[in-house]
Amino acid sequence: MHNRRQALIGLGALATTPWIHAQTGDWPRRTVRIVVPFTAGSPPDLIARAIAPKLSENLGQPVIVDNKPGATTIIGTEHVVHAAPDGYTVLLTATGAASVFPAIMKLRYDxxxxxxxxxxxxxxxxxxxxxxxxxxxxxxxxxxxxxxxxGKANIGSIGIGTTNHLASEMLRKAADIQFTYVPFQSAQAGMQAVINGDVDLFCADVGVILGFLGSDKVSPLAVAGASRSEYLPNTPTLAESGISGVLSANRFALFLPKGVPQPVFTRLSTALAAAVNEEEAGQALRKLGMTATYAPAEAVAEVIRNDAGTMAPLAKALNIQIN
Structure with missing residues (x-):
């Protein structure tokens, strides 16, 4: 009996070894995965691939991107929710998923x-x-x-309940127009519909159209921000076009499963800040029409709270639902 008890104690010690290493700063010891709940080639996927090399360099371990699209990002997100809280699995997604999705769909997680x-x-x-x-x-x-x-116009964007969709709905209200909303599964599918003339207006991240500028296939009409885009300096804002009160942007952040030890959280946070602030990552993101913008966890939480206070009520008022 004494030997059996010792064996069990030994097994328990082995089982907790990774946690002991994590708590004592011996982290990371293997590959870190960035789960992206979108398809390859999507803006979040490209963001993850832009920061992964520097994040890997800062952590001293490989950092890979793992695409898990489907079910309006729920498949990949739930995968991270249920992952071991050891810091080796992180999620990269839009902050709108946390601020808006609870108002428009039944989630099996908070x-x-x-x-x-x-x-x-x-x-x-x-x-x-x-x-x-x-x-x-x-x-x-x-x-x-x-x-x-x-009623004849149609406006498209990527996904129901996304910030792009809600920006379109804000435009509908501010401009007092009627239209049919057309959701698309990917930027590629949406762009093809726009080029074919099947969609009268489209709302997307600026980076989606950069490759089409000068091709005489698309015409950027207005930016949904407080200022003009550095990538589209000749395109006015909605306010400059006579539409006030419509401000929208996409923000992308990294998230962790609940319960990651504080030393691991701090190590990851420090490595992420350094990676995002590196000029190399900044240049890679600029090529995508995005701005490298590091902000700590508290600032991300505040963004989510603020957006939940404005976007979520709008989604409810419009009776936007995803089953």
Whole structure:
């Protein structure tokens, strides 16, 4: 019996060894995975791949990107929620998933309690644009046509309940127009519809259209921000176009499973801040039409709270629901 008890104690010690190492600063000891609940080539995926090399360098271990798309990001997100809280599995997604999704769908997790933020990585302005041979060349031109043809216009974006979708709904209210909303599964599918002229107006992150500028396939009409985009200096803001009160942006952050030990959290946070602030990562994100923007966990939590106070009520008022 004495030997059996010693064996059990030994097994227990082995089982807790990773936690002891984590608590004493001997972390990381193996590969760290960034789970992205979007398809390869999507803005979040590209962000993760832009920061992964520097994050790997700062941590001294490989950092890989693991795409787990599906079910409006729920598949990948739940994977992280249920992952071991050892710091080896992190989530990169838009902050809107935490601020808006609880208002429009039934979740099997609490995005505030179960996924504490690690830090902000990047921000992206959003732009309204048109495409196709009969595309509008200015926002006023589109709005005038939409008012003269009530109900005939359609506006697209990536996903129901995303900030892009809600920005479109804010435009509907501010401009007093009627339209049909058309959601797309990916930026690629949405862009093809725009170029074909199947969608009259589209709202997306600025980076989505950078590769099409100068091709005479799309016309950026207005930026949904307080200032013009450095990537689209000749495109006015919505306010400059006569539409006030519509401000929207996409923010992307890293999140962790609940319960990650504080020493691991601090190590990851320090490595992330250094990676995002590196000029190399900044340049990689600028090529995507995004801005490297590090902010600590507390600031990310505040962003989520503020957005929940504005975007979530809008989603409820519009009866936006995802089953």
């Amino acid at each position: 995005p505030i309690k179960d996924l504490p933020p690690l830090g902000l990585v990047a921000t992206s302005q959003q732009v309204f644009f048109s495409g196709g041979p009969k595309r509008a060349k200015t926002l006023k031109e589109f709005l005038d046509w939409a008012r003269q043809n009530p």
